[in-house]
Structures are given as structure tokens and as C-alpha cells.
Amino acid sequence: MRGFSGLRAAFVALVAMSPLATMVRANELPERFYLFSAIYYEPGVGLYSEWPEEFGGGPAPIPEEVAALGLTTGQRTVSWANGFAIFDIVWPWIVFDGGRPVAFSLDHDHPADAAFPDRRTVEAEVGDHQSRNQTYERIRELSYERSGEAIRFRARYFTGDHYMTKAGERIYGINMREGEIAPENEPGCFRISNEMSREEYYIGTTTLFDRRFDTEPHARVTVCLNVVESADLPDGSSAHRMEARIKGIWGLKKAKKAPIDITRYMIAVAPPHDDTSGPYLAASGMDGLHGETLVDDINRFAAELERSITAHRFDLAARQIESINAYLAELETEGVDWYWSRRPTAVGVTRYNELMEATELYRLAHLDIQARLNDVRQQLLVLRTNFSANVVKSMLKSTINWLDMVPTDPVSGLAGYSDIAGALLMPQSLLEWQETARSDASILANQAAAIRHFEALESKLEQRLDTVTDARRALYERIRENDEQRALALDAALRSD
Secondary structure, eight states, X not given: OOOGGGHHHHHHHHTTTGGXXXXXXXXXXXXXXXXXXXXXXXXXXXXXXXXXXXXXXXXXXXXXXXXXXXXOOOOBOOTTGGGGGGGOOSOOEEEEETTEEEEEESOSOOOTTOOOOSEEEEOOEEEEEEETTEEEXXXXXXXXXXXXXXXXXXXXXXXXXXXXXTTSOEEEEEEEEEEEXXXXXXXXXXXXXXXXXXXXXXXTSOOEEEEEOTTSEEEEEEEEXXXXXXXXXXXXXXXXXXXXXXXXXXXXXXSOOEEEEEEEEEEEEEOOOOSEEOSSEEEEOOOSHHHHHHHHHHHHHHHHHHHHHHTTOHHHHHHHHHHHHHHHHHXXXXXXXXXXXXXXXXXXXXXXXXXXXXXXXXXXXXXXXXXXXXXXXXXXXXXXXXXXXXXXXXXXXXHHHHHHTSOSSOOTTOTTOHHHHGXXXXXXXXXXXXXXXXXXXXXXXXXXXXXXXXXXXXXXHHHHHHHHHHHHHHHHHHHHHTTTTHHHHHHHHSOOO
């Protein structure tokens, strides 16, 4: 397996013949491409490009790995700048098929006619880093797992950093990256979340010194890609500079999140195109019109299957799967290699998983509201017997902070369930209570006013508790009535590549 220490050299070696590359302009995304998980400024721009040249400023040079591909960009952004640690996922390549992320990869020479696994784990590499006569594991673990159209990823690795504590003990750090990437509706658009944490150990042992989570970055963004520059390469592959429109939030986990709404650039490599691809199935090795016709028919039938699952017509979907499986068997007798670039059953699996996630959110919301309600009732007992402005002030601050964490958007991904998903939104009655709590000084100065204010909160929380309870029960009933779990059986019945 290729180590990360050699990634840069391998990237450059890929296009050692790049002077022969021809520059073209393009807007359409390649059918399959490998997106390098680094972000660049626009050509000529870097962290210090606005500085005077006598102070080390001036136009930023094209990074070596980008120039080798015959493309142009500005400086590569550092992982901590402007929230771009979101892409610091260690997996060097994100694989796209049909404009949708499907896997992660260490390289970009995967066979064109082979599918990517639904899950993969890369074990530790030892000896990539030497420091103070110590040998460290450069990589401890890389893994991803696909669930429907979403891909969970995890990285646990050592980057070579170590230090001495005040007590003279030597410590080294293990960084963690965990998150999820999933497609949006528009091809080339995807959402990605990434949470970072860190564990520190005494050198030479597995004894934990410290674990940091809340002080590490967290980000959640949506990215839309658009090809703005391309280069055809002698081996038949192509390289692309892609405009990346990035919008979302980032920040430390227990701090206020900062918005991101910017445009930067990413680099992609597309393999030689030697297969026939549709929106669902891609195939190679076809010899004659019959194989091509079968591929076209399967893609058309897959679209009908997806529509049936979306409409909860599961009996029809089961019959359609039998037909598609028969066509796939016939395709194989023709000697054709095939893989799903997008499983038509994924829409049902994704919907079911999102519904299960929603039920868990309702459960947690119920527990959270109940705990807040109990706290308010206890504080009311205190206020009725021993009024204190400081106690009231503390109660107000605690409740206002809690209300600030109530979701401002309904649960995503619940098409057909919006009436239930909205139950998690903060109701207008609590918004009004919060506004009064911020502005009405009489609450701090008058016992009766304070008691009335928190009695009103008690009543509103009781109503919210009932609303969330009813919505969770209704959600379960709707899931059962719609037989949503059957989507999992349908997905299992559809042949895998």
C-alpha cells in the first residue's frame, strides 16, 4: 500500500509528461473523477500575496502538484484557515461517480470497470516517521462505510508532532477525524461534516495523557463543484481545476459557529473513459449492440424502480427488482462487467435511515425538555419561598442559553413528513418568552413578576413536551403504516455488482 509520505511524489509522477498536456475549458463534470481533498486559492493568490515583495509577498506560485497536472491555482490553504479543516480527512481522494460521492481512495488508478467497496479499512503503517530515535505509526486507521448514499469516514493517525510536558515527560498526539459525506440533489453538489478530536499519549506507552474534544474544530458545509479548467493528459486521463462554492458553518464544538460562504478551488483527476455509463449502472467490455441495449434498458428500469420506492409502491418495486436482476444475469452472459454507480434502491434506504435518525432526535428532545421542565419546577419552589435577584438572573441565563440551542430548521430529509419534522422547531410562544426574558428588567426586581414569568415557562414547556411526544408517536405510526423498513429488504434483493 502506498504511504502518505509518498503521496506528493506519486501525485507529481502521475503526470510527469505534463508538458504534453493540452489545455481545454469545460463546464460538465466527468462521469467518474477523483477529487483531491485539498483546497486552493485562485491563481496567484496566497496567504501573503497582498504583502509587498520586499516582505515576502507578491503573486503566489502554482503549487508543484497542480503545475504537474498542467493546471493553475493559487496557494494551497492551510488546514486551520477559514474552516478548511473540514477537508483535512487524511483520505487523499474522494471518488465521484455520476456527480455523486461514492467512496474514498488512497490513489486514483482504480480499474475503470470495477466497483468500489461499500466499506474499507486501512490498517496502520509503521516506520513512516522517525524522531528522537523513536519509530511512530504514520497511519493508525483509515476507514469508511457507505450507508445508502451517505458515507461515514474515520481517520486516526499520527502526524509526527510531540512535545515535552512541564514535568519533563515526552508526549505524542494522535489526531482523529470523523464525519460524513453525502450527495445533494444537483450533480457535483455534496454536503460534508467533519469533527476533530485528539488523544495524547506518553511516548513509548499506550497510557493516555489527555483527550481533547470540545476545543477541536467542527465543520458542516455544502460544496458545489464546477469545472473551470481542464488538461488532457497523454495517458488518456484528464485533470480538472474545479470551482468549489462552499457554504456552511465551522468552529470549535462548544463555541459559536462561524459562517462560511466563499468560493475556492479543488483539483480532480478523471480516468480514461472506456465504459458506458448511465445514471444508475455503468458497464465495460461490451461487444455489440445487444450489450449496449441491455445497459440502456437496465438504467431505464432502474429509474422506474426508484420512482416506485419513492412513491411507497413496494409490491411493484419487488417485481421490478426481479426483472432487473434477470437483465443483469443476461448482461453477464454477454461477458459484460458492470457496477452500480447509484443503486436505485438507495432512495428508500436513505429515507429509512433518516427516519430512524429523526426518531432518535425526538427521543433526545423529549429527555432534554423533561429535564428543563423539572429544573424550572424546582427553581419555582425556591422563588416562592426565598426570592433572590441573583437566582433569577442565573435561571434566566441558563434557560436563554438552552433555548439558543433549539434547532432553527426542521429535520432534513423527511419528504412527506414535514408536518411531523416541524415539531422540533422552537415554537413562537417560547421565542416570545425568551425575548421578554432578555428585555424585561422587572423580572429581576419583583418576586411576583419573576414567579409569573417562570410559571409561564413551565406551562409552555409542558405544551412543548406534549407536542414532541405526540409527534414522535405519529412518526413511528407513519413509518409503520408506510412500511418504510421494507426498503431495506428491497435493497438486499437487488443484485450487487
